[in-house]
Amino acid sequence: MRKGFQVMLASVMSLVVLSGCGGNSANSESTPSSGTKPAGATEGASASAKTSESITLWTNFQVEAELLQKYADKWSEETGNKATVVQTSIELQQFAQAANSAGGPDGIFGIANDQLASFVTANLAEEVPADFYNDSDYVSAAVQASYVDGKRYGVPIAVETVTLFYNTDKVSAPPTTWDELLATAKTSGGVKFDATSIYYDLGFVRAFDSYIFKWADNAYDIEDIGLGNDGAVQAYGYIKKMVDEGFISSDITFDIARSAFENGETAYYIGGPWDVDAFASAGVNFAVVPMPTLNGKPFVTPVGTQVGFVSSKSTHKDAVWDFYRYLIDEASAELYQVGARIPAKLSVQQQIEMDATTQAFMQQIASGEPLPSVPELGQLWTPYTDNMRLLFQGKLSPEEAAKYIDSQFKEAIELMHSGS
Structure with missing residues (x-):
């Protein structure tokens, strides 16, 4: 933009x-x-006529x-x-x-x-x-x-919104917490979602008390960005741990995640209504449930x-x-x-x-929230994805990923506002 x-x-x-x-x-x-x-x-000049x-x-x-x-x-x-x-x-x-x-x-x-x-x-x-x-x-x-x-x-x-799909041939009962999910995922092919996208990562960011833009008085404060704070560092670290432990591959994309579930390779997948028909047509035995809690809190997904x-x-x-x-x-x-x-x-x-x-x-x-309805949001996608990819490849620490996501996002917004 x-x-x-x-x-x-x-x-x-x-x-x-x-x-x-x-x-x-x-x-x-x-x-x-x-x-x-x-x-x-x-009412027009004439009482006998009206305007259609x-x-x-x-x-x-x-x-x-x-x-x-x-x-x-x-x-x-x-x-x-x-x-x-x-x-x-x-x-x-x-x-x-x-x-x-x-x-x-x-x-x-x-x-x-x-x-x-x-x-x-x-x-x-x-x-x-x-x-x-x-x-x-x-x-x-x-x-x-x-x-x-x-x-x-x-x-x-x-x-x-997006929520949790699970393969009923691999999982007998759906998890209610992320700890339960990861425990069962160890022996059933992991959990797949595009972890390089803030769209799918929002729940992790919110679970550690971070945010994209601060919301107050029915407006977003674009000067108050929460993607570089301590909570964001913890969120990125949690996601990186899933990569390190083999639940998610370092080269994960939307297509890779979706194909893994469609082909019966993984027990869990985070997706939306747009996935339902494809999985049914592929013959996958699956069910859909609300997201498990994380840190004792409802998992926030983008609505x-x-x-x-x-x-x-x-x-x-x-x-x-x-x-x-x-x-x-x-x-x-x-x-x-x-x-x-x-x-x-x-x-x-x-x-x-x-x-x-x-x-x-x-x-x-009911547990979700919208992505910010501000033009500045468009400047987030590239720095977030690029730095999460580097995090997964071991080229950045969670602290460094938070630092660069925050600084590059802010720089992109400044350039957008200046017209450069």
Whole structure:
């Protein structure tokens, strides 16, 4: 990201400025006065007419796009408005240009929460109304993921995480602690996961009271990085011990870990819902359970949240918010059936009959937290992976790995901010 992100953001901001008030105000038409007043409609000069609003939503969802349009048609019929869902690969600059043109998108329904901050930074996302949803009715990690700089911009749609898979031919009962896991793994092929990625290592970092960015007052403090402190050193040492004792190979990658479990070579694997079908097709006898505890604490895994947001350039914001409410309440259960997306709304989860595998993921989600929804996170992946690889090869100590991860991460953020 570094210089590229700054150049892209500058280009996006210039698009916003140059577009002025152009917006997408062309999306309205007059219709006879009848039925219920559409959400977001305003009183016109004539009491005998009302305004029907046309809204366009972009989505990154693929197999679910047709289903979303089906519900868009239902909402349109019920409200007198018109909603269109467009499936597309969403990029910041592309959205900025389109949102500032007549007939552009009024929002995005279905984008990863770690992308949200870039749209907020570019002034393209509208803050969520205070009364839009009740936080207590949503997965807590999903609520946290919807905030950027202390304000809520995202509407949580669906959640996912990783958890423990185990081969039922090799393990009779799943472990409840990491000590138990490693004890049984000694004679059953070890435990496999991409230990060079912070995505899979987050639980170890958190178990030793460390963190990526400090979270306080609904915002991440990018000046407070915890990957170089004493807790991080202990976490890296714990992971390195698994390499030294042969549980994980020093050249471990996602593909190596996944293949080992798929081929029946290892008892344990840390993976996500995206792995389930492949393992079933391969004929692996497996089960999925919540992660074992570490240091007497729940093992924290990253919770990915798909969110929606309303474009700050939309002239139909009320209608879009109303449509989002409708989709969350009416379509979420079917989105799970079509795309296996676990609803972020707890009351909707209760309406769905879920199998044991999905229930295990849901239980683990309760112990998870989102990866920080800030653009600076993108600067972590390379220094973390590079230094963990050197740690596994014996070229760095845990203390040195912590030092270099911390310093290189901070340097990358500084370069990103300076545009160098």
